[in-house]
Amino acid sequence: MFNKRGQIWIETMIYTLIAFSMIALVLAFAKPKIEEFQDKAVIDQSVSMLEEIDSIILTIVQGGPGNVRVPKLLIKKGKIIIDADKDEVAFEIESRHMYSQLNEEVDIGGMYAKTEKIGKYYRVRIASRYPNLDIKYAGADAPKDINKASTRQLLTIKNEGEDIAWGGDCTQRSPPPPGSSYIPYPERCETDPTPPGGTWIPSGCLLDPNGLTEDDGAIQQPLYKCRYKSPKITINMEL
Numbered sequence: 001m002f003n004k005r006g007q008i009w010i011e012t013m014i015y016t017l018i019a020f021s022m023i024a025l026v027l028a029f030a031k032p033k034i035e036e037f038q039d040k041a042v043i044d045q046s047v048s049m050l051e052e053i054d055s056i057i058l059t060i061v062q063g064g065p066g067n068v069r070v071p072k073l074l075i076k077k078g079k080i081i082i083d084a085d086k087d088e089v090a091f092e093i094e095s096r097h098m099y100s101q102l103n104e105e106v107d108i109g110g111m112y113a114k115t116e117k118i119g120k121y122y123r124v125r126i127a128s129r130y131p132n133l134d135i136k137y138a139g140a141d142a143p144k145d146i147n148k149a150s151t152r153q154l155l156t157i158k159n160e161g162e163d164i165a166w167g168g169d170c171t172q173r174s175p176p177p178p179g180s181s182y183i184p185y186p187e188r189c190e191t192d193p194t195p196p197g198g199t200w201i202p203s204g205c206l207l208d209p210n211g212l213t214e215d216d217g218a219i220q221q222p223l224y225k226c227r228y229k230s231p232k233i234t235i236n237m238e239l
Helices: 001-064 188-192
Strands: 079-083 088-095 107-110 111-118 121-129 132-139 146-149 158-171 202-205 213-215 220-222 224-238
Touching: 001 088, 001 111, 001 121, 001 158, 001 224, 079 132, 158 188, 188 202, 188 224
Parallel strands: 132 224
Antiparallel strands: 079 088, 079 146, 088 121, 107 111, 111 121, 158 224, 202 224, 213 220
16 A cells, blocks of 8 residues: 555656646747747837837927927837937847847838847847937937836937037128128128038128127227038937
């Protein structure tokens, strides 16, 4: 009787171990697949988030300087990168899902995706590029990572218009009749050196912003200075 009970106990343990082994094998195969499907869903959601940001940027550009939108970002995995240095907004993730052809940049509906193999994972980067805009984060041209969070994060996106700079004197001083005013001479702004620190486009010869005047012997005459603007509209983003 004792031998029979011992045999039953041993058989029970063997069957239990076999069952656990089978479950472990199934999980070893199924878990990576489940994670792959989850990562694919995260990437698809993040592409939709980039599309929303792109739509907002186009809207506030059309709306003119001062327009502001505040989308809510829900980042479950990976990160959003405001790459102000390259004027692009990107999503990056280490994923089990191979999103696109390896080591090649591909166009996906106006965005650019690149997938690289990193050990047992893939590094996926999807970017929206804005070559005709000046993308900034908190007023600077440095990259900013927005990492995953358990709650939605508010991203302020603002159209700040073109950057403005003032150049040299563009006052027309050809001796006017006594008592007459100086006049602007915008042609000078086309030939004078532009301000340092970037590319500038002449946008007029306007009254000196500091209110400076000059005594021509008869009356205080207003002075004019060359006004320049940047060739790109500035879009500033900040959490």
